[in-house]
Amino acid sequence: MEEIERNYKKELEVLKQEYEDFVYIVSHDIKTPMRAISNIATWIEDDLDPSVGGDIISNFNLLKNRVGRLESMMNGLLELSRVNRVELEFYEINIPKIISESIETLEDKENVDFLVINNLSNENVDTLGKKLTRVLNHLITNAVRFNNKEKKEVVIELNETAEAYEIKISDDGPGVPEAVKDKIFSIFYTVNSKDVVDSTGAGLAISSKILQVVGGSIKYETRDTGGSIFTFNWPKTITLKI
Template identity: 60%
Template sequence: MTESDKKCQEELISLKKEFEEFVYIVSHDIKTPMRAISNITTWIEEDLGSDADKDILDNFRLLKNRVERLEKMMNALLEFSRVNRTEMELYEVNIPKLVTDCIEMVDNKSEVEFHLSYNLINENSIILGKKLQKVLYNLLDNAIRFHDKEKKNVFVEVSEEKTQYVIKVSDDGPGIPEDVKDKIFSIFYTVNSKDIVDSTGAGLSISNKIIKMVGGTLVYTPGINKGSVFKFNWPK
């Protein structure tokens, strides 16, 4: 290894250490005052009582909502930074059950019809189960959360190949505008305003990092009739 390579490696180690310290400060030291702001706001609301001016109460609710959103974003940043270090256990997973478990976990699915398709040699596989569950959950949650129709259709296709699984999650929602599709894997980016759709904007970036970690690739393509298609391969 040359001196230049050694210097680059030392700088990389130093940058990683700085990033980890930054994430620790964000995820621990800032949470305490944020919770204090939320608690104090609640106490003031209680002191004012139900007869308080409606605009004042609305502003307090807005303040608590923003604090809660900020805390969720910090938790997502912490999760993003720890992708390569947490939930790294290999264990046997039943693929169809993993998919149905993820469906059960998502919210607001009462008006959603799920269409599941499997082409598997063996339903069971020894994989990083928690990581795959996280990716599937995030893609399903996005498909529902950003859908614009009353009746929603979400499709999950899982195919097994010799060296990998190929998984596709698609929907018949509004799709993603062409001019922003390159931004969707950036952490905290959302196509819709966070005031319109309650989301941290971290799900796709976390999923993309997990898939890259295991040696796969996550790709977005627009659906034939609008909608979104997210396809990734998960090496065995």
């Protein structure tokens, strides 16, 4: 029985390695022709007579947008496949500081009211800083991007236990329909059409995979007053599950 289990584990490791190698090779091989298509479309646009109709220009822009989206999806798939192989450096970070920096990098933050509730007794932690930053960036960006209100509200609450940091990010957007709540952590899934909100749908899948690797957890719930709440636990002591 033990020998069978060992064989299964070896086969699983081989399959995981083959999957990661496949994604890495395919994503890199596809990027070159995608960029060529985008460049050729731009060159044709530049050569067109100024009198060319707006529909043609619009179609060229649509072509370049779709190529860009496909490249972003390939980048997301590549990042997901390499979560347990890259950015594994431990160093000290200040959690409120990286949240502030994440907010500052947002493109559309002028119409957003951010409230950070800091209940941490120790703001500094020696951890996988880039991984934690990735998760925060994805969740904060989503809280803004998928909120369809003119004036948005995002609340970030920081708590801790003896074992973990608990970070809760809530918004007053439309929330997630009950029927699809189980799908939101799947790669490339988006509640809205990608033509409505330009997103690859990779952020939550990547965040969930990172938390799985570090031994944390993430959950979604609907806010009582409408909107979304994402709560994740980040262990104070990391035990990599690779």
